[in-house]
Amino acid sequence: MNIWKPHLGGRSWLGGIAVVAGFFLLNEAFVHGVFGYGLSAYYLRVITLVGISMVLAVSLTLVNGCAGQFSIGHAGFMAVGAYASAAVTHFGGAPFIALLEILPAWPVHTLRLWVSLAVGAAVGGVAGWLVGLPTLRLRGDYLAIVTLGFGEIIRVVLLNIEPTGGALGFTNIAQGPEVPGRSPDQRFALFLEETMFFWVALVATGTILVVGRLAYSSFGRSLAAIRENEIAAAAIGIDTTRAKTTAFVVSAALTGVAGGLYAHYDNYLNPSSFTFLRSVEIVTMIVLGGLGSLSGAIVGAGVLTILPEALRDLTRLFPPSVTAAAPFLASLPDYRMVLYALLLVGLMIARPQGLYGRREWPWLARLFLTRDGEKGVG
Amino acid sequence: MVGEHRMSSAMTVLATKSTTVRFGGLVAVKDLDLAVQAGQVLGLIGPNGAGKTTIFNVLTGVYRPTSGDVELEGKSIVGLPPHEIARRGVARTFQNIRLFGELSALENVMTACHLRSRAGLLATMLRTARHRAEEKEQRDLALALLERFDLAAHRHAPAKSLSYGNQRRLEIARALAMRPKVLLLDEPAAGLNPQESLVLMRQIQQLRDDFKLTIVLVEHNMRVVMGACERIHVVEQGQTIAVGSPDDIQRNPRVITAYLGNL
Numbered sequence: 182m183n184i185w186k187p188h189l190g191g192r193s194w195l196g197g198i199a200v201v202a203g204f205f206l207l208n209e210a211f212v213h214g215v216f217g218y219g220l221s222a223y224y225l226r227v228i229t230l231v232g233i234s235m236v237l238a239v240s241l242t243l244v245n246g247c248a249g250q251f252s253i254g255h256a257g258f259m260a261v262g263a264y265a266s267a268a269v270t271h272f273g274g275a276p277f278i279a280l281l282e283i284l285p286a287w288p289v290h291t292l293r294l295w296v297s298l299a300v301g302a303a304v305g306g307v308a309g310w311l312v313g314l315p316t317l318r319l320r321g322d323y324l325a326i327v328t329l330g331f332g333e334i335i336r337v338v339l340l341n342i343e344p345t346g347g348a349l350g351f352t353n354i355a356q357g358p359e360v361p362g363r364s365p366d367q368r369f370a371l372f373l374e375e376t377m378f379f380w381v382a383l384v385a386t387g388t389i390l391v392v393g394r395l396a397y398s399s400f401g402r403s404l405a406a407i408r409e410n411e412i413a414a415a416a417i418g419i420d421t422t423r424a425k426t427t428a429f430v431v432s433a434a435l436t437g438v439a440g441g442l443y444a445h446y447d448n449y450l451n452p453s454s455f456t457f458l459r460s461v462e463i464v465t466m467i468v469l470g471g472l473g474s475l476s477g478a479i480v481g482a483g484v485l486t487i488l489p490e491a492l493r494d495l496t497r498l499f500p501p502s503v504t505a506a507a508p509f510l511a512s513l514p515d516y517r518m519v520l521y522a523l524l525l526v527g528l529m530i531a532r533p534q535g536l537y538g539r540r541e542w543p544w545l546a547r548l549f550l551t552r553d554g555e556k557g558v559g
Numbered sequence: 560m561v562g563e564h565r566m567s568s569a570m571t572v573l574a575t576k577s578t579t580v581r582f583g584g585l586v587a588v589k590d591l592d593l594a595v596q597a598g599q600v601l602g603l604i605g606p607n608g609a610g611k612t613t614i615f616n617v618l619t620g621v622y623r624p625t626s627g628d629v630e631l632e633g634k635s636i637v638g639l640p641p642h643e644i645a646r647r648g649v650a651r652t653f654q655n656i657r658l659f660g661e662l663s664a665l666e667n668v669m670t671a672c673h674l675r676s677r678a679g680l681l682a683t684m685l686r687t688a689r690h691r692a693e694e695k696e697q698r699d700l701a702l703a704l705l706e707r708f709d710l711a712a713h714r715h716a717p718a719k720s721l722s723y724g725n726q727r728r729l730e731i732a733r734a735l736a737m738r739p740k741v742l743l744l745d746e747p748a749a750g751l752n753p754q755e756s757l758v759l760m761r762q763i764q765q766l767r768d769d770f771k772l773t774i775v776l777v778e779h780n781m782r783v784v785m786g787a788c789e790r791i792h793v794v795e796q797g798q799t800i801a802v803g804s805p806d807d808i809q810r811n812p813r814v815i816t817a818y819l820g821n822l
Binding site: 391394395398399400402403405406408409410412413414415416417418419420421427431539 | 619621640641642643645646650651653657658659660661662666669670671672673674676678680683684686690693694697733734736737
């Protein structure tokens with residue numbers, strides 16, 4: 182039962198500063214082992230990828246969860262954002278390298294990353310608008326088909342663009358184009374390697390905040406109205422096409438940022454990372470978590486990113502005596518994707534509404550809503 | 560009757576001018592001249608399939624008339640999308656209730672308050688003072704409306720879990736949250752028990768007075784129609800067969816024939 186009302190209190194700058202400082206300390210701890218909590222490159226990678234998945238899942242929630250419009254082409258927006266921001270970093274490095282002569286390194290690198298991510302967001306948003314405007318006038322399935330087609334078109338186009346590597350992939354994004362006779366500038370790449378966890382954590386938090394504030398507001402209620410009954414939504418004066426397009430553009434822009442993060446984290450892109458399966462994976466995250474729930478999207482992103490990795494270690498779950506008695510257990514990790522699929526099927530049978538349904542964690546809900554004076558009735 | 564029409568035509572809020580709606584070969588509404596005066600409760604009645612709901616759909620922009628005009632306060636609204644007509648002050652309820660089932664009663668009413676929202680997307684993301692003030696304003700208005708319709712106790716219940724009568728009243732509350740000029744009620748008494756329809760009948764005129772409304776009512780329950788309406792427009796097979804006061808209509812032989820056949 183919804184016993185929350187929109188948050189009307191002031192904003193808390195202190196909380197924001199504390200979160201940024203906390204992420205910074207975590208980054209220092211994880212990457213440099215400052216407090217003895219250093220993580221292996223593998224674990225750090227999994228955690229960072231979880232963060233990027235969260236951005237993807239939470240931004241898709243606005244379209245699929247809140248507005249009830251089924252988009253299965255978000256890998257396309259991710260690809261557009263990834264390649265756009267990677268191209269800006271790769272080909273537009275000169276002014277920043279010049280700035281490095283007069284300014285300390287980290288503000289310049291930070292600015293360079295932000296500019297690239299902003300371009301990723303803008304290009305993703307424009308792509309969202311171009312795809313959404315003609316198709317969101319249609320209902321339901323049409324959107325799914327068109328977004329699916331869009332995702333594939335993007336991938337095929339990227340396969341054929343030579344400056345960004347084509348089918349070979351986009352390499353050395355942070356180092357810039359190769360200049361014969363000069364060794365590549367590694368400074369930005371090193372900066373990214375050491376700080377990407379921080380940036381991903383920051384963007385993921387920002388995405389949750391932005392989407393949550395939109396979802397739990399007048400705008401979010403309009404989207405929910407469209408999801409519940411589009412004819413009635415129009416009859417109470419909601420410009421349904423406009424609201425859906427807005428949600429789509431915001432979602433595509435945030436997905437573009439996620440793509441940008443992905444590009445800068447791996448320092449490499451390949452069109453094959455953005456197939457239809459990637460789109461389905463993002464949809465699966467939010468369906469598993471519970472459509473329309475931010476908490477669900479966050480958990481779904483975590484589960485779906487960690488699970489395939491965790492299943493690699495399956496054999497270790499059994500004591501040596503058991504593995505010795507049943508040698509076939511040693512080959513269990515080979516079947517990890519089968520087990521992964523079975524687990525998903527099992528979860529959806531046990532909880533068809535997703536892990537969280539439409540509910541939120543109380544602490545998360547409190548960011549966007551305040552508790553109503555009394556208990557819900559009925 | 561012609562004189563009366565001419566005299567009050569200056570105050571006509573909503574009108575159709577020889578409006579025709581065709582679905583392929585079927586003529587659902589033919590040359591309809593409907594005039595609703597400001598502050599009036601007008602009943603739109605007729606046998607099943609007479610085209611009453613089609614007329615509502617034309618008035619609210621869901622259907623575009625094949626020919627003829629629809630005017631709101633003297634301006635043509637033909638071709639405007641439904642949300643634009645709603646924003647200009649035409650609210651409606653639906654014959655088959657269309658609430659936002661998963662949303663709470665309060666949220667249902669709040670969604671309809673968005674029309675006066677001026678805070679943009681950026682203000683919403685930043686939670687500016689203006690955005691917060693508007694959220695509070697919407698909430699207060701919605702709560703007041705729920706109070707008015709005796710739904711305050713159910714404000715946190717999902718709309719789909721409410722009883723049928725409560726759902727009907729919630730739909731009216733939601734429509735009123737738009738602060739409309741004209742309210743179109745499509746069979747508001749359908750599915751209500753005699754007690755509830757009696758209350759509804761009394762409420763309709765009260766609503767008109769309190770909210771300064773003009774009301775058009777499609778209804779089959781004749782007690783409600785005769786009790787609540789000042790003027791009645793009778794259609795049969797898409798054509799007007801009588802317009803007049805409840806007393807006139809009850810005595811009109813064409814109306815009696817339309818409803819009961821040739822006796």
